[in-house]
Amino acid sequence: MKQALILISILAGGLLVALLLLVRHLRAAEHGPAGGSGVIEGVDVNATSRIAARIVKLNVREGDMVKQGDVLVELDCTEAEATLSQLKAQFAAEQSSHQAAQSNVKSASQNATGASQNVTAARSQIDVLKAQEELSRIDLTRTEQLVERGTLSASALDEARSKELAVENQIAEQHAIESMIQHQAGALWASGTEAKSRAVAAQDSVDAARAAVLGAQVTVSECKLLAPRDAMVVSLNFRPGEAVQPGTNVIALTDVTEGRTRFYLPNAELAAAAPGRKVQVVADAYPGQIFEGTIFYVSPRAEFTPRNVQTREDRERLVYAVELRIPNADMRLRSGMPVEIAIEGSWQ
Numbered sequence: 001m002k003q004a005l006i007l008i009s010i011l012a013g014g015l016l017v018a019l020l021l022l023v024r025h026l027r028a029a030e031h032g033p034a035g036g037s038g039v040i041e042g043v044d045v046n047a048t049s050r051i052a053a054r055i056v057k058l059n060v061r062e063g064d065m066v067k068q069g070d071v072l073v074e075l076d077c078t079e080a081e082a083t084l085s086q087l088k089a090q091f092a093a094e095q096s097s098h099q100a101a102q103s104n105v106k107s108a109s110q111n112a113t114g115a116s117q118n119v120t121a122a123r124s125q126i127d128v129l130k131a132q133e134e135l136s137r138i139d140l141t142r143t144e145q146l147v148e149r150g151t152l153s154a155s156a157l158d159e160a161r162s163k164e165l166a167v168e169n170q171i172a173e174q175h176a177i178e179s180m181i182q183h184q185a186g187a188l189w190a191s192g193t194e195a196k197s198r199a200v201a202a203q204d205s206v207d208a209a210r211a212a213v214l215g216a217q218v219t220v221s222e223c224k225l226l227a228p229r230d231a232m233v234v235s236l237n238f239r240p241g242e243a244v245q246p247g248t249n250v251i252a253l254t255d256v257t258e259g260r261t262r263f264y265l266p267n268a269e270l271a272a273a274a275p276g277r278k279v280q281v282v283a284d285a286y287p288g289q290i291f292e293g294t295i296f297y298v299s300p301r302a303e304f305t306p307r308n309v310q311t312r313e314d315r316e317r318l319v320y321a322v323e324l325r326i327p328n329a330d331m332r333l334r335s336g337m338p339v340e341i342a343i344e345g346s347w348q
Contacts, residue, residue, distance in 0.1 A: 017112060027345040033343040034272035035279070036263035040326075042256035042335040044234075046249040047072045047225040051080070054243045060251070062236060065331075066227040073250050077223035084216040091209035098202035107175050118181045217235040232331065259293075259326040259333045263341050264303060269317040273298045278344040279324055283337055291333065293326035295343070 053075035060072050231253035238250050261281075265273055273295055281291040299321040326333060326339070333339075 009125060033344075034265060034269035035340065036265060036322075038261035038263040038339055038341055040256065040261050040283075040333045040335055040337040040339060042254040042259065043229070043231075045228050045231060045253050045255065047227065047251040047253065049073075049075065049220060049245055049248045049250055050222045050242040052110060052243070052245050053074070053077060053080075053223065054071075055087055055238055055240050055250070058236060060233045060236075062233050064233045066231060066233060066253070068227055068229045070227040071224050072227055072233075073225035075223045075225070075244070077220055080216065080219045080223060084213070084220050087209065087213045087216050091206070094202070094205045094209040098199065101195065101199040101202040105199050108195045118184075128319040130171060130264050144300045154308045155191075191242055202203050225250060227253065229253075229255055230257060256328055256331060257337055259328040260322055260323065261293075261326070261339060261341070262323045264319040267302070267320070270298075270320050272343045273320070273322045280342045280344060281324075281326055282340045284339075285332060285337060286332065291326055291328075291339075293341075294322040295322060295324045297321075297323040 055073060056076050057074040059070075059074070060066060066072065232255070234252045236251055236256050238244060238248070244250055275296055275298060277295045279293045279295060281293050282289070283291065286318070302318040302320055
């Protein structure tokens with residue numbers, strides 16, 4: 001009986017101590033800083049293939065730290081590179097054709113301009129002959145008058161008539177030459193217009209070939225998968241020799257150089273949270289060490305809101321999401337690591 005009383009006394013004492021510790025913990029929590037619990041999150045990114053190809057080489061292993069722009073994966077692009085070479089050759093050929101077409105345009109323009117100048121020269125020559133014709137007519141009239149008076153012989157009249165006839169023949173011949181030159185000039189201008197059309201078509205071909213080369217260059221550039229940002233390699237989803245399709249995530253990466261976490265504040269502690277306010281973060285993996293972070297977002301809406309908020313107890317159940325950033329250049333905080341957060345300056 002006495003042993004039973006002793007045992008009951010020991011149990012009662014232990015229970016009392018436990019109750020006292022619980023009360024102390026609750027009071028400490030009540031008067032402690034505002035805060036909560038969260039889990040470290042990183043920025044998850046992937047090295048994704050945009051083409052269908054076979055993996056030739058992996059340049060990283062799981063756990064490696066990579067810098068933005070590092071070559072992570074090399075794909076087999078023999079066919080794409082051959083296509084690019086062919087398109088470059090075609091582009092060079094189109095450029096040569098365009099240059100030749102431009103030269104033809106220039107030559108045709110010069111020829112047409114020369115023909116137009118010849119037409120002008122022919123018309124000027126006709127004007128000169130017409131002036132000569134007028135003089136020969138005047139001379140013929142005067143000769144006829146002198147022959148009638150007996151001053152000149154009939155042979156002089158025949159000579160004057162021959163001169164007038166010769167000038168008329170020259171004028172007719174020059175008109176024929178002018179007509180021929182005009183026809184040639186028209187043909188040359190038409191040839192120039194056709195040459196310009198061919199030059200425009202050649203330029204279109206050059207533009208199309210250039211676009212094809214640029215497209216092929218983009219395809220070839222996709223043969224190397226680059227790191228989209230500074231991050232850690234989390235998993236290699238494929239191995240060399242395996243084929244991937246467009247949109248396939250070949251490597252998964254996580255960037256936790258700036259860790260993020262979210263915790264929830266009850267309605268009564270919401271006044272302690274504001275963007276830009278400093279917080280202290282403690283991780284279970286590093287007891288006694290404090291990491292500093294900064295609040296960057298406080299949700300404007302309550303979480304887990306009951307349908308009707310009518311009593312104080314209902315209001316106390318309201319919580320708001322708070323997000324913060326934690327500098328983590330040494331990568332000590334890892335994705336998924338649980339942490340405790342306390343808002344600086346919120347002790348009661």
